[in-house]
Amino acid sequence: MRTIAYYKSKKIAVNAIIHLLLIAVTITCLFPLFWMVSSSLKTQETIFKDMSLIPKEFHFENYILAWREGGFGRYFLNSILYTVSVVAGIIIIASLAAYAFSRLRFPGKNFLFFMFMAAMMIPIPGSFVPLYVLLSKLHLRNTALGYILCMVNVGLSTSIFLLKTFFDKLPLELEDAARMDGCSKLGIWWHVALPLAKPVLAVVVVFNALNVWNEYVLALIIFDNKNLMPLQRALMMFRGEFLTDYPLLMAGLTITALPIIIVYLLMQKYIVKGVTSGALFG
């Protein structure tokens, strides 16, 4: 007969090995980010010789240089503008459509909904080619509006799907009560349905915000004008122009990554929910 002490020590040993593995992976995940920040605080002279993990002197002026001379201040504001506009657009447009698909009656409803769902399934890897042609024809290339509309379209299908699934499960009583009180359909959508949908709207907001902030391809084909570029596009541009200016590049990368990490830490509950609900996959 083995003793309780045996099982206890066995459990402790197994858990220690597991923690060791998990800590190793944790370090692997975090170290590149640490190195990015560390490199961003070194100077052009020291960065190629000094491999110390923590710089001897902290050159925070790199961030001011990147923000002003590197133009990252401007690109940052562009990224904020695109992210906020696209997310706002998607929330209004997708929730209107999702509400109609869930509650209202009109001919062709199923067909239209099926179209949106099919778009989620069918990969068209070269679609940016005709999109480029289309935007040129509409004079929407090199415009903020062109980029915003394209990105709204990118997030539309999944957002409609998530919101419709949510509305379908919502009990009708509240809406019936509002209708009795003489509320219009638009009024019910705005005053009743949207406030109730807050939990799923949070998922829609976080996922689309991450998606827009991190987007690169459409920014590549739409923008030639530097003044309109978002961060991701500008980073690749900066890298092409100043090949070896690693401290400023790393400062630019930190400026780009930091908002995402903060948003992720604050909203991680909704991200986990979105991933595991099995509906959202980039």
Place this chain on the structure above:
Amino acid sequence: MRFKATLENYVFVLPAVLIFLIFYVIPFIWVFQLGLFDWDGILPTKTFVGLDNFKEIFFQDKIWWQSMLNAGWITFIALTLQNAVAFLLAMACNREIKLKHFYRLIFFIPPVLSEVVVGLVWQWILDGNYGLLNGWLVQLGLPNLVRNWLSDPNTALTTVAIVHSWKGFGWGFLIFLAGLQTIPREFYEAARVDGANAWDSFRKITIPLMVPVAVLVAILTVLGTMQAFVLITAMTGGGPAYHTQVPVLRILASMRGSSRFGYACAQGINFGLILMAISFIQYRFSRKARNT
């Protein structure tokens, strides 16, 4: 009255349908149209060439198929290494273990970062002359392991694939963990009462119940990895000499580099059909696996 109500209902879907028609349906149709033409994207005249673009893809474009193989290799590493790590970590975090929420929080940081950020940071770490990795190898007394990781044709593609796995394993981890959490604890308790050890319950309970989840993860991994290219642009730009080229990079090169819009669309169609065929086969295969 009824007519007016229906019209009113259409107003709800109108903005979504308009944007979808203009920015999804029209480009979708144009891909198939343009694929039959030779066009530089600027001149108003397009030359109809029938299926010539597709013939060229199949019989002449060696780099295209090389890029397909490269993407296949990255996908293979993602399916094996990345998903094995994801599953192992999910198993570890499914136990009664301290800090498991902290670990879960950290493992999903790489997936939320952009491919540009991840690619450029790793490019700096792996830099042949000044990179940290080579610096460490020298310090550890292993100078013969020093490589130009991203510009050596022997290592570039696999290095890119490993960084891709670093960025991507958090997805599989979260989905596997969610899957493991749906398995009722009673199954394991009943097995233990019947005298099963940990390995038995893993083989007879965990594995069979996780097959559908694994198939889902596999399909998503294949679709996502085959189409990945921004990370590669940021790390190698497709070099050295086509060794890390992937299909989407080729499509971009046809469009922006050689101004062959028709050919780029034909490549897009070719690649899209291949992706759909792969996921269809995986789906059929998984249904068979589940039924036996």
